[in-house]
Amino acid sequence: MKKSVKTNSSKSETSRTSVSETGHIKNVALFETLLAFCNGYGEDYNPANSDLLISNLQAKYDKSRQKLKVVKDTKQPYDSVVGERQMLFKPIKPYGTRVINALIAQKAPATVVKDARTIIRKLTGKRADNTPKDDSEQNQISVSQQSFDRLVDNFEELVVLAQTEGTYNPNEADLKTTALQSYLDSLNAINTRVRNALVPYSKALIARDKELYDSEIGLVDLAFEVKKYIKSVFGASSREYRQISGLRFTKPNKD
Numbered sequence: 001m002k003k004s005v006k007t008n009s010s011k012s013e014t015s016r017t018s019v020s021e022t023g024h025i026k027n028v029a030l031f032e033t034l035l036a037f038c039n040g041y042g043e044d045y046n047p048a049n050s051d052l053l054i055s056n057l058q059a060k061y062d063k064s065r066q067k068l069k070v071v072k073d074t075k076q077p078y079d080s081v082v083g084e085r086q087m088l089f090k091p092i093k094p095y096g097t098r099v100i101n102a103l104i105a106q107k108a109p110a111t112v113v114k115d116a117r118t119i120i121r122k123l124t125g126k127r128a129d130n131t132p133k134d135d136s137e138q139n140q141i142s143v144s145q146q147s148f149d150r151l152v153d154n155f156e157e158l159v160v161l162a163q164t165e166g167t168y169n170p171n172e173a174d175l176k177t178t179a180l181q182s183y184l185d186s187l188n189a190i191n192t193r194v195r196n197a198l199v200p201y202s203k204a205l206i207a208r209d210k211e212l213y214d215s216e217i218g219l220v221d222l223a224f225e226v227k228k229y230i231k232s233v234f235g236a237s238s239r240e241y242r243q244i245s246g247l248r249f250t251k252p253n254k255d
Contacts, residue, residue, distance in 0.1 A: 023250055024071075027212060028064045030247045031223055035061055037244050038226065047229050051222065060211075064219050067208040074201040081197045085148065085190045092151055092187070093124045096158055099180065102170045103162070112165050116158065123154040141198065148194075152187050159184050213251055220249045 035057050038045050047053065100116040108116075159180045162168045173179060212219045227244055234240035 021071075024208065024212060025068060027220060027223075027249050028061070028068060030249055031057075031061055031064065031219055034223055034226055034244055034247055037240075038230075041230075041240065044233065045230075049225070049229070051217075052226055052229055057222070057226065060219055060222055064208075064211050067204070067211045070204040071201070071208050074197075074204045078194075078197040078201040081190070081193045085194055088186060088190050089148065089151060092155055095183070096120050096123045096155060098175060099158055099162055102172075102175050103165065103168055106167045106169065108165055108167045112161065116161055119154055119158045119161065123151065123158070141202070145191075145194070145198075148191060152184070152191060155187065156184055209252070220251055223247070223249050 035054070038054060038057060045054070050056065097120060100113070100120050103113055103116055159177070162180060163177045168177070170176060210218070213221075215221060227241075227247070230244055231241050
């Protein structure tokens with residue numbers, strides 16, 4: 001006798017881990033394999049739960065693939081501008097060090113040099129010891145953005161200090177206050193471009209995660225229900241169930 005299954009998903013069937021970009025793609029690919037087996041069962045695959053119908057599974061697969069494509073399409077321009085930012089920010093710390101050495105060389109007051117050293121310590125501190133690298137996932141993106149924002153804030157403090165210190169007038173063109181301000185403006189401009197590129201990419205990540213991982217209606221929970229249904233129809237020791245039992249879907253960790 002064929003049985004329908006309850007719609008409540010069980011966490012024991014799915015592993016919850018850190019899912020990389022490849023992991024999202026793998027989940028969708030595994031779902032395609034599962035769908036192919038369901039089609040292969042013919043009339044024996046006849047769930048009472050309409051969510052498990054072949055037509056609904058196909059629709060879920062198509063939507064999931066589309067969400068992955070949007071992520072890919074929005075990630076490329078985001079990654080491109082992030083790469084530009086990496087290159088632009090690369091000299092910020094040695095540049096700051098040159099500014100304080102120029103202050104010292106021009107006999108700036110001890111209090112000004114002390115303030116400059118404090119700024120340099122923040123600019124080259126432990127949290128900013130290496131120029132931050134952006135990651136594809138939302139929380140890592142947020143942390144990275146904050147790190148770049150701190151670098152800009154710290155460099156701006158140094159620029160203001162140099163601009164207001166009367167003794168600061170180096171001969172080197174790239175150390176003059178006009179050059180420092182120009183570099184600061186370029187840092188702010190690239191940060192704005194990154195934020196603008198992040199908006200569609202971030203929206204795409206949210207839409208993808210909803211399609212794949214929402215409770216009960218997401219692709220992964222739906223796959224779990226399909227596997228349970230097949231187990232109920234053919235039995236746990238059946239060849240049919242063994243065909244799909246090894247398809248392991250993963251979910252991201254929740255903070």
